[in-house]
Amino acid sequence: MNRRPARHPLSWLATALGIIWASPLTAFGLLLALPVILQRGKMHVVREPGFALVARGPFADAMLSRHPFGVMNAMALGHVVIAMRDGLSPRVLVHELAHVQQAARWGIVFPFAYLASSAWAAIRGKDAYWHNRFEIAARKAEKHF
Numbered sequence: 001m002n003r004r005p006a007r008h009p010l011s012w013l014a015t016a017l018g019i020i021w022a023s024p025l026t027a028f029g030l031l032l033a034l035p036v037i038l039q040r041g042k043m044h045v046v047r048e049p050g051f052a053l054v055a056r057g058p059f060a061d062a063m064l065s066r067h068p069f070g071v072m073n074a075m076a077l078g079h080v081v082i083a084m085r086d087g088l089s090p091r092v093l094v095h096e097l098a099h100v101q102q103a104a105r106w107g108i109v110f111p112f113a114y115l116a117s118s119a120w121a122a123i124r125g126k127d128a129y130w131h132n133r134f135e136i137a138a139r140k141a142e143k144h145f
């Protein structure tokens with residue numbers, strides 16, 4: 001037998017609630033994904049290990065290479081991941097899906113919690129990105145990849 005184990009019914013409910021809870025962030029993500037799609041970009045759905053819409057294209061490449069935090073391979077906004085065409089390795093995807101899960105857990109509060117964590121790191125003289133607790137958790141998720 002080579003069947004995948006059935007998911008617990010409550011895990012579907014948790015996923016649905018997370019999608020609703022993060023929907024304001026996802027709406028913002030879709031707004032940013034729109035020019036990516038319209039300018040020769042593509043969108044695909046990721047279902048495992050978590051639900052996300054991934055948008056890639058020349059516009060995403062341009063946007064991510066001018067990111068205020070420095071050049072990024074990808075970024076997650078709610079359940080939307082915007083990624084460079086050649087930057088989305090499985091490892092990067094796992095990292096971004098960790099941020100998708102964080103958004104599903106924290107909802108609309110997430111961007112504020114993220115910035116607060118960066119500020120807290122900076123106040124202590126640490127790197128605002130590297131020592132952000134959400135980045136630390138996402139890097140930890142990469143190790144389980």
Ligand SMILES: [Zn+2]
Binds near residue numbers: 095135
């Ligand atoms: Zn990250």
